[in-house]
Amino acid sequence: MHPGRQLGVLGLVFVVLYLAVFFLGGAKGSFTERLHPKLGLDLVGGTQATYIASVQGGQVPSKESMEQAKGIIENRVNALGVSEAEVVVQGQRNIVVSLAGKSEDQLKDLAKAAQMRFRLVVGATGDVSASALNPPSASPSASASAKPSTSAGAKASASAAAGAAKTPSASATPSASTTPSATPTPTPSETALPQATGDENVTVADVQKKVGPAAWAAAEKLTAPVDLSTNKQAGLPYAAFSKLDGAEVNVLSPQMQFNVPTISCAQLAARPNGAIDDVNKQAAVCYNGGKVLLDKAPVVGEDISKASPQLDQQNGQWVVSLDFKSDGSKKWANLTRQAFTATSSDPCYVAATAMYGSIDHCAVAVVLDKEIVSAPQIQGVLTGTSQITGQFTASSAKQLADQLNFGALPVTFASGPAQTVSATLGIQQLKAGLLAAAIGMLLVAVYAFFYYRLLGTVIFLSLILSALLTFGALDFLGRTIGFTLTLAGIAGFIVSLGVAADSFVIYFERLKDEIREGRSPRSAVSRAWVRARRTIISANTITIMAAVVLYIVSIGAVQGFAFALGLSTVLDLVVVFLFRHPIMTMLASTKAFMSPRVSGLGRVLRRTPTDVKEA
Incomplete structure (x- = not known):
């Protein structure tokens, strides 16, 4: 293979994505301001509007008609973009709609009858x-x-x-x-x-x-x-x-x-x-x-x-x-x-x-x-x-x-009545969630470097690239289709890190198996990739399918979680194919990769005969 070509394609993906972030989709303000994703109601606050059913003669509308009205209003909100609006029926006559940010103009016409x-x-x-x-x-x-x-x-x-x-x-x-x-x-x-x-x-x-x-x-x-x-x-x-x-x-x-x-x-x-x-x-x-x-x-x-x-x-x-x-x-x-x-x-x-x-x-x-x-x-x-x-x-x-x-x-x-919703509680939860995510990422990095050593560098760089792709996609999608990042969405991205870590384990353990079978590290890299690729694709496909089904059948915050999980899993596949495998192919040609102490393949390389036959 030619790893330089795949890495070049990945670089092109980054260039196109961040050009879109800075110059397309209605980008406004300074470059710093253009790097701000659209945040949800629980993170930045927003507007909550109440609509009161009007029935001639003071009658109470039926439960079925209120549920039907709720569904139509949800469809109208969704037509504004993936905004994770909350639409709920309260009591017998009220429907409450919550949208993040300054959304009074978007909310004012949602409950028009449209007759x-x-x-x-x-x-x-x-x-x-x-x-x-x-x-x-x-x-x-x-x-x-x-x-x-x-x-x-x-x-x-x-x-x-x-x-x-x-x-x-x-x-x-x-x-x-x-x-x-x-x-x-x-x-x-x-x-x-x-x-x-x-x-x-x-x-x-x-x-x-x-x-x-x-x-x-x-x-x-x-x-x-x-x-x-x-x-x-x-x-x-x-x-x-x-x-x-x-x-x-x-x-x-x-x-x-x-x-x-x-x-x-x-x-x-x-x-x-x-x-x-x-x-x-x-x-x-x-x-x-x-x-x-x-x-x-x-x-x-x-x-x-x-x-x-x-x-x-x-x-x-x-x-x-x-x-x-x-x-x-x-x-x-x-x-x-x-x-x-x-x-x-x-x-x-x-x-x-x-x-x-x-x-x-x-x-x-x-x-x-x-x-x-x-x-x-x-x-x-x-x-x-x-x-x-x-x-x-x-x-x-x-x-x-x-x-x-x-x-x-x-x-x-x-x-x-319409009222402004404060984001104080959400900000506190966000700080706690980000702190937990940072601690988790630090533990993953420490474990990766301790257990895989040089291979841990590949894990660390892959996660960084995946995070940069995800952030750019978040920013661009927030301006173009209205995707709103909430605490549930952040949870989806954190869960996707576990999916990404699984693909590393599958690949690296398959690599060790190939070396145990007598192949040199260089030939084991390509053979391990061929055998692990199918498993990685299958595992990620199942995750994506689950996210799609969850997105279709759910609403509100759960839908945002599903969207974030599916998006980050797709981007992880991009990093797997355009970075992880080509970078491993390049490392396989270095002296450090052949060193049991540096590569992270220590015990396996020591057990492998020095006269292994190239596969």
């Missing part, structure tokens, strides 16, 4: 609640008005979208694309009300009593948004509706939510989670600062077979590409055909005109939970792959795709 709905836009008007409650003394302005219509929200004219932005018309072509449309940005007024938890037992009778019979009767008679352009005082009879909170607004019909001028976007945003999930009902939602009325949802997230984030090559925008199931593709084609073939008298055509001005076709809103992601005009009948467009980044597009792929939560959740 995707595709709805035809059949009405559009502005959020004129402020004007309705405080009529200006000036003459009515078209920019703050909503023109009357003769049919339930269907005839809103272009001036009706007073608060809605006149964005360029979006499109959806048969080649499966929709041009980007702006994602709604909440205004301060839209976030003024607290989020409803969804378990308030509010009834229509309660709301009737609160707003009064006169206001309720006036609201029931509305068939279209109130026109403030001809009568600036027309909104005052509905003033009581502005006092309703999200849960109270939620019991109103979608038509009433849309038509009553004093119901604001802030109130609609404060409705409980799952407020507009019913596919058999219309829905009132805010989009670009104005209110829109959406038709029933013939296409839902369950009709999607696969969602994936993609970078649109034409405009450089991130989109989410959708592939529909067989039945879902038919439903999607029917919905886009309805939007594409609508005439100017159809409610959706008038609504699209109010939203975008001069238009050609109706718009279909892509609704995620309570928000419209985009509402493009449909420019053709779509039957194949389509795209969701909006102001996506790479991470937000991936997040939405993951939510759709892993499924919607069976229970809606409201965000509960």
Whole structure:
């Protein structure tokens, strides 16, 4: 063999790995900072968030639905990388998620229901609640008005979208694309009300009593948004509706939510989670600062077979590409055909005109939970792959795709308390663990040098090289796939040292056997390697298989232990083949290796006849 070639390959592996550590995978900061692996919750602390199940009427969710929700949230966390997050169900209504480091941004969207709905836009008007409650003394302005219509929200004219932005018309072509449309940005007024938890037992009778019979009767008679352009005082009879909170607004019909001028976007945003999930009902939602009325949802997230984030090559925008199931593709084609073939008298055509001005076709809103992601005009009948467009980044597009792929939560959740977790106890345990590991390594080194002498140097150098490979892999994987080093992971690496020590024993004892059989040390090295190699590979393969199985069937810290054990075992095999055997071949040619006192083969070499025959 040519040991220099194998050692050269090992050197190349080190160069490539540490170039990746210092310059790839989003490496930032100084070289010293780039050598810091990503540490887990027990070592550096982190964030712990609680999500409270929201069930209408105060009911308790079933145990099965909570376990299903826990599994979906775990999948969403895992999609962020091998972060060793802890996801547990506490009590009957709480799910607690813990992530290491500053992870508030990652945690905030984990418990979103991800209920995707595709709805035809059949009405559009502005959020004129402020004007309705405080009529200006000036003459009515078209920019703050909503023109009357003769049919339930269907005839809103272009001036009706007073608060809605006149964005360029979006499109959806048969080649499966929709041009980007702006994602709604909440205004301060839209976030003024607290989020409803969804378990308030509010009834229509309660709301009737609160707003009064006169206001309720006036609201029931509305068939279209109130026109403030001809009568600036027309909104005052509905003033009581502005006092309703999200849960109270939620019991109103979608038509009433849309038509009553004093119901604001802030109130609609404060409705409980799952407020507009019913596919058999219309829905009132805010989009670009104005209110829109959406038709029933013939296409839902369950009709999607696969969602994936993609970078649109034409405009450089991130989109989410959708592939529909067989039945879902038919439903999607029917919905886009309805939007594409609508005439100017159809409610959706008038609504699209109010939203975008001069238009050609109706718009279909892509609704995620309570928000419209985009509402493009449909420019053709779509039957194949389509795209969701909006102001996506790479991470937000991936997040939405993951939510759709892993499924919607069976229970809606409201965000509960979030707290910072201290790493004090973990740091103490880490110091104790590292001290124990150092003592163990020192004892292994002392024993290796005492028992194997020169061969002990090979053991020591192999362990150092394996540790350097492992450290570099840890650092790089932490930045690229989110692998987080915890106490359990450190335990996995320490256990792998025992596996590495076993391979040394197998090889060296096999070497002694070959010399006892009468072969010279030089020929015994190659022959011992051939016979020990199979045993070493088998032992390490079993360890790797055990680690893979443990990783698949476990969660949390145990999964981190399995990943660390499997990774370090693979790297140990690399060191065995590219360092241990070639370095032994080189040592076999030295005088020191032939010396019973220096080599560590003392008794064996003394018993071997001096006229041994070369094998």
